[in-house]
Amino acid sequence: MFSRRGGNRGWRRAGALVIGLGLPWVCQASLGGDVRTVLADAEQLNATAQVTLATSYQVHEITTSSGQVREYVAHGVVFAVAWSGRSMPNLDALLGVHAQEFRAAVAPQPGNHHRVSLESDHLKVYLRQLPRGFEGRVVAAALVPEGVDLTLVR
Numbered sequence: 001m002f003s004r005r006g007g008n009r010g011w012r013r014a015g016a017l018v019i020g021l022g023l024p025w026v027c028q029a030s031l032g033g034d035v036r037t038v039l040a041d042a043e044q045l046n047a048t049a050q051v052t053l054a055t056s057y058q059v060h061e062i063t064t065s066s067g068q069v070r071e072y073v074a075h076g077v078v079f080a081v082a083w084s085g086r087s088m089p090n091l092d093a094l095l096g097v098h099a100q101e102f103r104a105a106v107a108p109q110p111g112n113h114h115r116v117s118l119e120s121d122h123l124k125v126y127l128r129q130l131p132r133g134f135e136g137r138v139v140a141a142a143l144v145p146e147g148v149d150l151t152l153v154r
Contacts, residue, residue: 030094031140042062050063055147067083067084067134068083068084068085069083074145077143078143079145080137080140080143080150080153081137082138084135084136094138095138101123115127115129123139124139125137125138
């Protein structure tokens with residue numbers, strides 16, 4: 001079950017914002033997906049990719065003209081995804097098997113149309129509409145390596 005943080009206005013607009021956009025970034029890698037799909041995303045998006053090593057995980061950063069997607073990988077599995085840019089990436093692709101659960105949680109509730117923050121036992125989602133773009137992050141709690149500070153997922 002998701003819990004909600006934020007205001008009480010315009011949640012349906014947030015659902016439309018999150019789910020109904022003609023989303024230009026199409027990513028294959030998804031939460032819980034294999035690291036090989038991360039590498040395919042950079043090629044598909046004709047983007048530059050950079051890998052940063054942390055103590056117990058890697059950050060694969062894909063940069064396009066529209067923005068950046070950062071995919072956090074541990075033990076060959078994507079445990080978190082973050083993005084920022086002028087447009088939103090395809091959230092169905094980023095959330096993978098969690099997309100339907102997210103859509104069900106967003107649709108019926110009122111809230112702030114500029115920010116969505118949802119948490120369940122196994123999924124944490126934060127989305128924000130900025131004046132000239134979007135940012136967000138999604139974390140699969142069960143896949144996060146022990147000792148990882150989730151405030152570093154940006």
